Structure formats: structure tokens, C-alpha cells
Amino acid sequence: MTVDSMASTRPRGDCVQLLTPEGERVTHPGYEDVDFSPEQVRGFYRDFVLVRRIDTEGTALQRQGELGIWASLLGQEAAQVGSGRALEPGDFVFPTYREHGVAWCRGIDPVNLLGLFRGVDHGAWDPAEMNFGLYTIVIGAQSLHATGYAMGMQRDGAEDAVLAYFGDGASAQGDVNEAFIWAGVFNAPIVFFCQNNQWAISVPLARQTRAPLYQRAQGFGFPGVQVDGNDVFAVHEVTKRALRGAREGNGPTLIEAVTYRMGPHTTTDDPTRYRIASEVEEWRLKDPIERVRVYLARNGLADQAFFDSVDEEANDLAASIRKRCIELPDPGPMRMFQQVYAEPSPTLERERAEYEEYLAGFEGSHA
Amino acid sequence: MTVDSMASTRPRGDCVQLLTPEGERVTHPGYEDVDFSPEQVRGFYRDFVLVRRIDTEGTALQRQGELGIWASLLGQEAAQVGSGRALEPGDFVFPTYREHGVAWCRGIDPVNLLGLFRGVDHGAWDPAEMNFGLYTIVIGAQSLHATGYAMGMQRDGAEDAVLAYFGDGASAQGDVNEAFIWAGVFNAPIVFFCQNNQWAISVPLARQTRAPLYQRAQGFGFPGVQVDGNDVFAVHEVTKRALRGAREGNGPTLIEAVTYRMGPHTTTDDPTRYRIASEVEEWRLKDPIERVRVYLARNGLADQAFFDSVDEEANDLAASIRKRCIELPDPGPMRMFQQVYAEPSPTLERERAEYEEYLAGFEGSHA
């Protein structure tokens, strides 16, 4: 290069990993003291199995025509559960459309995730009640909402933080970068959690950024951390520290969780058109669940009965979701006119009334 | 901080300076070989005086009601002339609305800058002929045009580069950050030249970024250089190297030229409302012209006759600009309908015809 070169970038070794794909517990500089209780690890495992089951059920329901589309989180369970379980009750989450695992950690009834994909609603939970925003489809938009919400917490003097999710593709959107500016300038209590699953539909990471994503933060004046996104221990600890930092007034952190979208972008996507099978196979060896299972088994922290009981719980959950999904009431056409405004609009009232009258005409004719 | 801290940021000493405010020639690591011929330095001085005179005339014309508004470059002469004179003929410039000094270097007749501020046009030169884009008022928008243009050069196999100007305020816009993404990902031959004049109207730099601006580049995967923007030697050399790097296929560079807006944001602004006089005074001591004058005089590179002749040239230029500004023809109302489209639009044709007829009615009534 002909002008001052970039300051040295972090070595690859900076990616925080505490549990290898082989289920071996390792450490990382600065993370020597980290400890997880057997109960906690069994909890992660249970979350994993249930969340993966919810996801499989989503895909199955779509195949059977019960959902219009489904966005699978397959492969991203550790990134989502690890971060989701790091939340304190007062923290607030801003998800994309793929955060089923985080939703699970926040206590959202999985069937409430399905309405959007079934087309009966645009989001069925109360964000203020669950401290979990609605799924956001316009890529990156929620990053600014998250930052504004964090600025609100600041003004309230709350000791809470915001956790904002987005993808590797989203990192290219103006909104996400503006959110970095805002969060930095206002020292907002927010953690940006980027699930770098390597793909934005068919577009690989290299098309979204020239530098590793976690390094983006530094140029905006706050720390960026890269973490093995398939390692629930590392994700959990890194997120916990970042959230704590935010709560304590240290401002934002960007976490890049390096993971992989094992399935298609959504059920309408055909990933064989743009990526090779060997890449997927390589990542299958890094499966987030398998390594925790091995860790539990090898260290005698869980027995077969435990694994069986989790599987059984998953079966029950799947059956319940399926049943309740199919029973979701259809909203009916008049839903269209509801909650457009808080205070009535005469224009809309007239349209509603005319349409109601028009529909009534049919009833008459069928009578 | 509770999570991995930022990589160390550049020390202040990294800001490239080759000529002190006192007119003393200094060096900077990596810049030991840099040399400027006496002719070149006299050329910078001449540019400075003429450009400042154009600017003073702009302000005067506005005060006298000949311009609607004027955006002064006072204090930014070295940033603009230093970078503008680093351009090769095939390079292409994307300016904001304040790059009168760069326009001068590109050979734009100064009177052509006035049309926009007088309200007779939106820009009077041909970008393709002058290799200098039209002034852009929507903050940051031109950064993406510049990147696209550079991608075009790339596709043409041209050995040219783009020089894209923007301000410290603009660095907060999504568009500018998207331009960084694009330029990085496509390795576009572009130099981003940020004139950090410390203010975006009344908003100080600290409200636009938490980290020094030149550091932004690193997170996008290309080098950032900070330069004393009031030092024409440093600006010229840094820009020349960055442009050369771009032409040679090394991709983008961000240059942050640290300078100061000595005047109001525009003639309608009153900076006493938001900044203190002592700050302005401090920067007056760093005047870009004075240090070159001292350098020339002290080293016997110019005599009084030279300084006098430049002043005289400036007087003549000012008189010519003033005269031709006042004589700029008014476009007349039908201008409104011209060049909206390349191929005629019947809708617009009808509106035009009706309006023409309407105007003709008046002529009749006055006859």
C-alpha cells in the first residue's frame, strides 16, 4: 500500500472459544475464570434441543402448507441461546426474523412466532410485556430502534441494556452503521449482536465487508469481539460481559458470532444453487449441540435418562405447537382495518363501512 | 471496560504534518523524501490567494443581494488546493457545495460556481468535460456516486481514480458508510477526502463520531490517514499517494484533513450562537496561507514583486467575477420545463403549453 497502512488487525486467535467442536473445554486469554454449573450446561442443552425442535416443526409445517414460509435457525442455536440466556429481566431484545432461539429464552410461546409465517398476523406478542421487539423484516431497521430504546433507558436512569440482533448481510445497511454512530456518540447501553452465518441469502460474507465484522466497531469508537458462535459457553460469557458493561455505563459493544446457516435462507430458498455441499459438511462438524452433548456425557454431567427426557419434552412441545398452529384463528377480512390508528380516521372509517356493506351484500345473496 | 478493549488507536503524532503553522518545514515518518519545487510552492500560494479572493467575493456578492446564499471555504484553502493539485487529468472529483478551491484547481470558471448560489441554475458546468461533478447538497449522497463512478473506471480498465469530498458531519450519514462498504468490497479506485472542519453547522465533531474519523476506514478494511488540513504540503503528498495507490489497484483510502471552518456555515448562519471566539482565534494562528507566505519569504523563494503580482491578479479576478455574476442572464420561467426528461413527456408538454399560453395572455393584456 502506498499510504500509511492499517493498524494491525487482531490475529485470528482473538476469536473467543471456550468449548471446541469436539466438546473439549478450553480457555482464552481473559476468560480463565469462567465457569458453568452442570445445571446451567444441562439448561443450555435442553434449550438447544427444544429450539431445534421448534425450528424443525416450523419447516415441517411450511412443507405441509400450514405456514407460508419459515426462516430456519438451524446451526445458530448456540449463538441465540448463549446470548439469550445472558439477558437480565430488564434487558430488551431487538430481533430480526430468525431469532426463534432468543424468543424461546425470553419466554415467548413458540406458537406466537408462527402467526407471522402463517400469515394470520405480523407478530403476536406484546414487546413491552416480553421485553422482546417484534420480528423486523426490513434489514437493519431494528438496529436504530434498539439504539433509541437504549437512549430511553439512559434517560430513565435504568440499569438495563439492549441486545440488538442482525446478520452479516445487514452490516452493509446504512441504518446499522448509523446505529453504531448513535450508540457511540451517546454511549448508549446497547450490545450489537451480529450472527455472521456467512450468507445473506446467496451472497457470501466477502461481498458485505472487506474486514472482519467485529473490527468495524473500533472505527466507531467502541469494542468489537469475535466469538465462536457455535460455542454456547463463549457466546454466553462474551454477551454477559458486554451487557454488564453496557449496564454499567461503558457504552456499546459489537459481538460478531461466527456461525453458519445450515439450512436454506427460508423454505423458499435452494442453497444448492450458490454454495457447495462440502462447506455445509465442514460446518456440520462444528454443530453447537453435539459438542455440548459430548461435554455433558464425557464429564458425567448428564445421563441417558436426561437426554431421553429432553427428547420427550421436545416431542410434546412439537405436538402442541403443531396442534395450536393449525388452530390459530383466521383473522377475517375486517382485521385489515384494525389498529391502523390510535384515534379514528374518517377516511378509513368510510372505507371500512363501505367494505362491510359490500361484504354484507354477499351474505344477502347467499342467504 | 468489561470486554476486550479496542485495539490501540493511533497516537496523535500520526497526523501527517510537513509545514508548521509557523512556516517551518518538518518531516514525518515515511515522508522524509518529499520535496516541493519553488515553483510548485509559489503555485500553491497563488492558488490560495485567488481562491480566498473568489470566496471573499462570494460573501460580498451575497451581502449585496447578488447571491441568495454563499458557503465560504475560508480556512480550508490548503485542504482543497493541496488535494485538488494532486489530481491527474483523468481523475474525477465529487464535491460537496463548498469545494470552490478544488473547482479552481480543476479549471472551473469561478463565475460558474455562482449560478447555483444566485439561483439562476443548479450547477453550470459539464461534469464530463471538467471531470468535476456538480455540487451536491444532500449530505453524503455523492459518496455513493463517487464509488459507482470508480467502479466504472475499473470496468473501463482506466488508470484513473476518483476523489470524493465530504464533511465531518457527512460521516454520520448511512450513504457515506455504505460507500465505504462498496469501495472496500469492490476495491474501487477511490480516495475519500473528509474535510473535518470541526463543525456541521452548529454541531461539533464529537456529536458525529466517538473515534477520530480517519480510524473509521480501518473497520471497513482500508487505510485511513489523518493529515494537517491546513498544511498544503502534507495534504498534497498524502492525497497524491492515496490517488496513486487507487490508480495502481490498491483500493480506497480515507483521508481526514483536520481543518477549520473560519467563517459561518453559510452567509445565513451566525456562528457566535454556538462557538466561542477563542476557538476561532486559535485556528487563525494555523492559517494555511500565512504559513506558506512565511515559508516562501524566509527561504527567499518569492519576493515582494511576486506577492504584489498575485494580489493584483486576485483583484482583477474579483472584478471580473463580480461583473460577470451580475450579468448572468436570468433563465426566465420556461427554464422550469427544460431537461426534466431526455425524451418528451406528454404530461409535461401539456403543462408547459398551458403555462406558455397563460403567460401569453398577460402579454396580450399589457400590449
Next chain:
Amino acid sequence: MSKVTLGKALNLGLRKALEDDPKVLIMGEDVGRLGGVFRVTDGLQKDFGEDRVIDTPLAESGIIGTAVGLAMRGYRPICEIQFDGFVFPGFDQIVNQVAKLRYRSQGRVPMPIVIRIPFGGGIGAVEHHSESPETYFAHTAGLKVVACSNPTDAYWMIQQAVSSDDPIVFFEPKRRYHEKADLDEEANPYPLHAARVLRSGGDVTVLTWGPSVKTCMDAADAAREDGHEVELIDLRSLSPMDLDPVYASVERTGRLVVVHESPRTASLSAEVSALVTERCFYHLEAPVQRVTGFDVPYPPARVEDGFLPDLDRVLAAVDHTFEF
């Protein structure tokens, strides 16, 4: 009662809103220390602090997007867009988020955001500083849109907008900021979403809003000299539109002229024309006339007098309604 400018009336209204509800915030470029480029927020940061009157980074999507988050947290942000042409970098957040979040959440997430936009031409400005983008917002379901035209309305409407639980795009006629009128701070405010008959007349109805109200008032005076009594209506609320007074008027006059600065194609005057024709089909003596900006980008300042609807063009349209 005191005489104040429209700009000062807005300033007083904003001050009142900040006083009345600690959740109200003001945010935008240069709104704090400087008090806004038009001084509409003058003195407010000094009195309410930097946490409530926030100078933001220079990014409109950021302004609107963070306001959405603040609203979710229970705040009531008032965003200032510096000039009409600069609302577009924030357009996605307005159209896809501000307008849709209540609907998306089935009413659970209210969006009490006000987006103030100084609009319209006639100030001799450079590009992007003179536009009338109201149509984009009125066409967007989920938003409400209003435009004030005088100090009293400015004072009350801004307060009503702030206390509404719906997102409101609030247009301010920038070339009228300095016009003075009596401000009655004790009066009973007129409803926010109601049109107002400013002048009664039986021959022809003129409907307009924002900066053109004064133009049309002058035109009404001139029309009287020509023997035509104009009924002048200030639309005030552009979405939803309150056309009942217009229907009632047209049923009497049989003639309607709609006047606005925004380009004509698919503008609000088209909607008014469609609705009035539908509703008053048998009463219309002439097709609805439209006096508007042309379908061109806003022209250079020395050409804008031709672009803007002026007294003569309004009068010509009024006259034309009698030629059918």
C-alpha cells in the same frame, strides 16, 4: 393576546409540550444550541437540557429510527427535519416503521412521534430547500399529516400533534415563519383534523393549505373586485382529510379550485377532485380546477415565482370555473 410570528408560536407550543409532559423530547440537526436553522426551537435546550432537546448526528434515518426506539420506551419524540428535501434519507424508517408499527403489533406498540418539516418554496433557496413532499406522506397509510398556516394554528396544532398517539407529519410553511398575528393562548383550540372555513362566499370554493392560504386570501380579495365571492377553506389536516366543509360548500357554489405547491400528478388535489366529483357529481357546474406546482423538480430560485401558485394563477382558475 400578543402578536407573534408563526415561528415564535411554534416555539411557544413546543415549550408548552415540553412543560406538560416529561416524556416529550425534541431531536434533530442543530435544534439544540443553535435553536434550529429557523430558530423554532430557540432556547429550549437551555431550559430543558440536553437530554430532552437533542442535537443529533447528521443522519435522518438515524433521527427517525432512534425516535422509534424512544417511542417504544414510552417517550414522545418530536423530530425536526431541517428542510423538506432532506426527509428522504429517513423515508424508509417513516414508511416502513413509524407508519406500520402500530398495525404490525395490533395496537400494542404506539408511535406517538411528530415529524416536523418546514416546507414549500418562495425563500430564494438552493435545491432541496423549497419542496412540498406532503403527498408522499398522505399516500402512506398509518401516518397522519397536517399543515399549519398561521400563528394560532401553529401554536395549538403542534401541541395537539404531540399529544396524539398517532405518528404525525407536521408541515410548517417556512416562508410564513416571520408573519405575525394575534396569538390567543387561552382560546379553545380548533380540532386538529378539521378543515376550517376562513372566509364565506357563495360563488366559488377555494381549498388550500400551508403557505398558499395567504396567497388564496389575497386572491379572494381580488376576486371580490371581479364580482366573485370566494369561500376559502384551509384544509389543515392532509391525512385524514376533512372534506365535509368542502362538500357542503361545493353543494352551494358548484365550483371548486384546489391550490397547492406540490407537483400535480397524483397529488392531494387529485384526491380532492376525485372525492368531490364522486360526492357532488350533480352539483358541479365545472370540473374541479387545480392550481399547483408543475411536474418538474423544484426549479432554481430565480424561476420559482413561475412554479409557485400565485394570485394571478388562482384568479385565472377561479375565472375559468365560470366558463363551463
Next chain:
Amino acid sequence: MSKVTLGKALNLGLRKALEDDPKVLIMGEDVGRLGGVFRVTDGLQKDFGEDRVIDTPLAESGIIGTAVGLAMRGYRPICEIQFDGFVFPGFDQIVNQVAKLRYRSQGRVPMPIVIRIPFGGGIGAVEHHSESPETYFAHTAGLKVVACSNPTDAYWMIQQAVSSDDPIVFFEPKRRYHEKADLDEEANPYPLHAARVLRSGGDVTVLTWGPSVKTCMDAADAAREDGHEVELIDLRSLSPMDLDPVYASVERTGRLVVVHESPRTASLSAEVSALVTERCFYHLEAPVQRVTGFDVPYPPARVEDGFLPDLDRVLAAVDHTFEF
């Protein structure tokens, strides 16, 4: 002559455009390797290379903004917006730059950019994937706007749009991508900015575009059974609008129904109503009827059948024109 889908016809048209002019580029999210989420650009990157069919980063302002720069450099970019609702992050670049650069430069800077947008509902999608934003663009001076409705038009119109020196927003009826028809690649193409009478009839005129053309064709069949002969016109060019065939038709039928999916307020049907009423004031037997989307955000998929103009609503409007 071969039977091809509308999507395939676009693909063939784009291929032709790439072949005919080396300056033509395609850019957008997933347009390369994947061939677009609707496969409209299938195979083009393979055949024309990554420099001409460009998978971009995920940022619409970036797509449009860099296209502007490429156009300034002499290229002719075709930008794909993945779905209608995602055009808004690029709206500022479209409205303030693409639409205005020719005007700003007094004709020196041409903007031969095509912005392709799959639009409209009826595919059971989640939010933002079913909208009809054509009004925003038709209201914007400096842009031209077209919508195709069948394979032959798709094939020719995309090529005509690419060779136009004006910026064109090109709407594609996404729920019709899979509908097949004969494609005559040798035919003389119909002019890009002309409306087309698809079916003659003397009783009532129906004007529509894009995905509703088929709906209205079906309605015309049904109306015939009710004894009403419909003259059906495909508007095709939404800006500028070619209303001469509509005026001519309404002068014969005295009745007009305009059908589109976008919300109603200040939409193109309002403009049509205003213009037709002005021009055909003495010919109209009934006020212009509008069958449109409602003034609500696009509803959840299981509700969209109520939102979208369907055969019954068109028929009801047709019938209504006979009640005056």
C-alpha cells in the same frame, strides 16, 4: 413463437439488453449466482460475467447510489430491488438524485437507469413483500414509471426501458411471473409509454395495470354475461400516463372504473379521475369509480384477499356506474 412465462420473458429481454450494449449492467441483491429470488436474472452472470451482473452488498441506497455513479461514467445500470417494500432505503437516492440529475445539470448528465421492482400482493408473503408503491414514483418529477402485465410486454418493455435515456422505475407483477403466453420475439414492439386497449366494448371503460389486468379481463368476461360490454385498457405507462385512449373511450362509454392495488388516497386513480373529469366533463354519465387497495398497511397474508381488488369488486364498481 413460443410460450414463455412472464418471468422468463423478462429474463430473455434482459439477456438481449446485455447482448446489445456492453454498457448495460445488472446489479442487486442475489441477482448473480442465484439468478434473483424470482430467477428473473437466471444464467446471466454465468454468461456475462461478474463485472456486468453484480451481486451487491445488502444496501438499497448503495445500489441506487452507485448506479448513479456508473451512469455518470457512461454505463446503463439495471438495478433490481428484491421486493417492493425494500425500495424505501433507496428512496432518497431515487428521488433526490436519479430523478433530478438531468434537470440539475441542464441535460448534461443523463440518467439511463432502470429500477426493476417486483410489486403487488397475492403471493401469501410476509410483510413488505406485497406492496404497490408506484404512486410515490409517479408523483416524482424526473422519473418515468411503467408496469408490464404479460410476457410479450415484459420482453419488449424491459428492453425499451433499458434503451431509454430517462430513468425508469419498472414494475413487474410478481404474482404473474409464472403465467405463460406466446412470445413473439420478431414482432414490432408497442411504444413504451402508450396505453393499450386490450378489449373493445361500448358500455363502460375499465383502466388498470400490472397484476390487475388479468383480474379485469376476467371481470370483463363476467360483465358480458351481465350484459355490459367492457372496454379494457392496460395503462402500461404510469408516468407519463397516456390517457388519450381513455378519453376517447370514455367519450363513448361515459363510464370509467380504475383498478389498482395501491392504497387509494392520492393514488394514480385519483389523478385519472381528476383528468378524465376535467376532459370529459360533459360525457361522464357517472363519477369515475375506483377499485383499489384500502388506506391501510398491507395486511397479513390471510387477509390479503380482502385487500386486493378482485373480480367481484370490479364487477360491483362496473354495475355502480349504471346507477347514476
